[in-house]
Amino acid sequence: xxxxxxxxxxxxxxxxxxxxxxxxGVSLDIEQGEFCSIIGPSGSGKSTLMHILGxxxxxxxxTLKLDGTEIQNATSRQLAGIRNQKIGxxxxxxxxxxxxxxxxxxxxxxxxxGLNGRQRRERAMDALRxxxxxxxxxxxxxxxxxxxxxxxxxxxxxxxNPRIIFADEPTGNLDSHTGELILEMFRGFHREGRTIxxxxxxxxxxxxxxxxxxxxxxxxxxxxxxxxxxxxREIATATTT
Amino acid sequence: MNLxxxxxxxxxxxxxxxxxxxxxxxxxxxGVSSLVAMSALVKGMELGMKEALGAMGxxxxxxxxxxELPLHQRHLEDRARGVTLQDVTAxxxxxxxxxxxxxxxxxxxxxxxxxxxxxxxxxRPWVFDGTxxxxxxxxxxxxxxxxxxxxxxxxRARQVCVIGTDIRDELFGEPERPEDxxxxxxxxxxxxxxxxxxxxxxxxxxxxxxxxxxxxxxxxKAVDPKTPEPRLRDHYxxxxxNRTIYVPLNTMLLNFRTGSTMNSAADARLSTLYMKIPDIxxxxxxxxxxxxxxxxxxxxxxxxxxxxxEDWANEITLAIKNARVSGxxxxxxxxxxxxxxxxxxxLASISERVREIGIRKSVGATTGDVFIxxxxxxxxxxxxxxxxxxxxxYGLVLLVGHYSPSENEPVITVGSLxxxxxxxxxxxxxxxxxxxxxxSKLHPIQALKYD
Numbered sequence: 001x002x003x004x005x006x007x008x009x010x011x012x013x014x015x016x017x018x019x020x021x022x023x024x025g026v027s028l029d030i031e032q033g034e035f036c037s038i039i040g041p042s043g044s045g046k047s048t049l050m051h052i053l054g055x056x057x058x059x060x061x062x063t064l065k066l067d068g069t070e071i072q073n074a075t076s077r078q079l080a081g082i083r084n085q086k087i088g089x090x091x092x093x094x095x096x097x098x099x100x101x102x103x104x105x106x107x108x109x110x111x112x113x114g115l116n117g118r119q120r121r122e123r124a125m126d127a128l129r130x131x132x133x134x135x136x137x138x139x140x141x142x143x144x145x146x147x148x149x150x151x152x153x154x155x156x157x158x159x160x161n162p163r164i165i166f167a168d169e170p171t172g173n174l175d176s177h178t179g180e181l182i183l184e185m186f187r188g189f190h191r192e193g194r195t196i197x198x199x200x201x202x203x204x205x206x207x208x209x210x211x212x213x214x215x216x217x218x219x220x221x222x223x224x225x226x227x228x229x230x231x232x233r234e235i236a237t238a239t240t241t
Numbered sequence: 242m243n244l245x246x247x248x249x250x251x252x253x254x255x256x257x258x259x260x261x262x263x264x265x266x267x268x269x270x271x272g273v274s275s276l277v278a279m280s281a282l283v284k285g286m287e288l289g290m291k292e293a294l295g296a297m298g299x300x301x302x303x304x305x306x307x308x309e310l311p312l313h314q315r316h317l318e319d320r321a322r323g324v325t326l327q328d329v330t331a332x333x334x335x336x337x338x339x340x341x342x343x344x345x346x347x348x349x350x351x352x353x354x355x356x357x358x359x360x361x362x363x364x365r366p367w368v369f370d371g372t373x374x375x376x377x378x379x380x381x382x383x384x385x386x387x388x389x390x391x392x393x394x395x396x397r398a399r400q401v402c403v404i405g406t407d408i409r410d411e412l413f414g415e416p417e418r419p420e421d422x423x424x425x426x427x428x429x430x431x432x433x434x435x436x437x438x439x440x441x442x443x444x445x446x447x448x449x450x451x452x453x454x455x456x457x458x459x460x461x462k463a464v465d466p467k468t469p470e471p472r473l474r475d476h477y478x479x480x481x482x483n484r485t486i487y488v489p490l491n492t493m494l495l496n497f498r499t500g501s502t503m504n505s506a507a508d509a510r511l512s513t514l515y516m517k518i519p520d521i522x523x524x525x526x527x528x529x530x531x532x533x534x535x536x537x538x539x540x541x542x543x544x545x546x547x548x549x550x551e552d553w554a555n556e557i558t559l560a561i562k563n564a565r566v567s568g569x570x571x572x573x574x575x576x577x578x579x580x581x582x583x584x585x586x587x588l589a590s591i592s593e594r595v596r597e598i599g600i601r602k603s604v605g606a607t608t609g610d611v612f613i614x615x616x617x618x619x620x621x622x623x624x625x626x627x628x629x630x631x632x633x634x635y636g637l638v639l640l641v642g643h644y645s646p647s648e649n650e651p652v653i654t655v656g657s658l659x660x661x662x663x664x665x666x667x668x669x670x671x672x673x674x675x676x677x678x679x680x681s682k683l684h685p686i687q688a689l690k691y692d
Binding site for chain 1: 243246253254257596597599600601602603604605606607608609610685686689
């Protein structure tokens with residue numbers, strides 16, 4: 001059984017009487033331990049797809065199974081619980097809380113899962129050690145460089161030991177060298193067996209992941225898995241209508 | 242998310258915007274302190290009024306006064322005798338519910354020209370009553386020097402009197418402290434030209450309040466002789482009692498009533514009968530009993546009227562209630578204005594923290610978590626305001642006490658402090674409700690995209 005199962009997912013917005021099909025019948029399986037990228041030009045629907053995968057949004061129709069449970073009809077409270085326990089987000093703009101220090105930022109998900117102060121501190125420090133920024137735990141985000149901030153954000157995504165990590169353009173706001181280091185970090189997590197979904201518009205980054213899913217006009221245009229396909233055989237999936 | 246964390250976050254948020262929080266809290270501070278000050282002021286008034294009521298003889302005292310006939314009996318005016326000593330006898334034998342019946346003939350009050358004089362000094366008594374020794378008990382008088390006149394003095398119609406301290410002050414000179422004054426027992430004074438021997442003097446009556454003020458002043462004066470004299474005007478009840486002269490009833494009748502009308506016979510009409518009931522619960526039946534006896538004795542002519550201090554007590558209750566309501570309304574308006582300020586600042590605060598709310602939701606905060614967080618922030622703000630307000634109220638009470646028109650020191654009660662504090666918490670809850678709902682309903686994606 002796949003970790004994530006999408007079946008015929010549609011997301012339709014109504015803007016001033018006009019119907020916008022952000023996602024138009026997307027079906028997709030992602031297995032435990034995969035490292036895949038979702039690529040597409042802006043407006044293609046890749047962000048909408050990530051939001052639905054990340055339980056930040058609900059689809060208009062279709063079914064979504066995450067870790068064995070169907071969640072397309074989950075309440076906002078249940079979705080919050082899933083985001084808290086099973087999903088870690090890394091954003092382009094880091095999205096750290098400026099008023100909290102590094103340690104408190106990393107502790108934030110555990111505050112909502114109800115851990116006590118000592119456990120929170122220990123696990124947050126562990127996560128900070130994994131991303132090698134534990135020496136800055138008392139700093140404010142504004143006192144750190146972009147790469148350091150992104151590492152703090154990654155530590156926050158890791159701290160509740162989620163099933164999937166979503167990274168939305170994680171290198172988009174970093175110089176190429178720092179971006180490379182961050183991507184290397186993700187590759188490391190992949191080797192440890194974590195499931196990582198990376199959303200990007202940059203084909204050069206997408207090339208580095210074993211699997212590449214290309215979205216165009218709300219549909220899956222290409223679904224290439226190099227590990228399954230041998231070296232360079234592309235499977236152009238006929239998109240479901 | 243546990244409550245301790247939420248409260249800590251709220252405190253941090255308040256601390257992060259110190260000036261803004263302080264300005265916002267100002268409304269609550271003023272509201273809470275005015276609420277406390279108002280109830281302290283009213284409490285002081287209440288205590289003062291009740292003290293005065295007690296000094297007048299309390300609720301157990303009934304007065305029967307000669308009065309006008311009702312309209313349908315007006316044509317029998319010439320047969321109305323008014324309240325007389327016969328009534329006293331009748332009541333003593335037939336009205337067991339009342340005791341200490343004390344007849345009084347008064348030569349004071351409005352229109353009287355009673356003047357007492359001694360060696361060229363004059364005084365005007367506010368009460369000049371011919372009465373029985375029982376008046377002492379019924380009007381809560383205490384003899385400090387000498388003695389009250391007795392049955393024999395009354396029987397013989399001796400020219401003796403008992404005076405209050407203010408009368409003494411005016412005839413013999415005012416001492417610095419009422420306790421230090423001359424004891425004029427055995428001296429003679431004249432009332433409207435008739436000589437009377439002073440055989441007793443009451444103690445100096447004053448409210449606790451006034452006593453404290455007077456003693457404070459003397460203490461300060463000992464340190465600094467230039468201390469200005471405070472406004473020492475006690476409640477009129479105490480001033481009346483200090484300006485009282487009692488003489489035996491018979492003396493009064495013989496000296497000031499004989500031949501005072503066109504008839505050669507003495508007019509036996511009295512001013513008032515005072516009597517007491519043993520228990521306030523018996524007020525209604527006692528009044529009915531007295532009325533029945535009097536009606537029989539007066540051949541059905543209702544030429545008398547009852548007065549009790551119940552009306553006065555009711556007036557006190559009403560006045561207190563009015564003061565409380567009007568003060569409460571003002572304080573409530575203060576709190577409402579403060580609450581609007583809080584709601585306003587919370588709305589501003591959440592609209593500058595939309596992104597924060599988005600981030601919190603993306604890492605797993607539920608709608609309820611966000612709701613509680615904003616609500617607690619609002620309550621923390623008003624609770625801090627409430628604390629400061631309670632402290633400020635102490636100063637406000639001193640200030641109000643200094644300038645208040647009432648002679649009673651305001652009294653801060655624990656109940657009023659608790660009520661005011663609870664009010665501040667309630668304002669925080671109500672004011673935080675709308676902003677909290679608004680914040681908690683933000684969609685995580687829109688909140689994350691917000692700039």
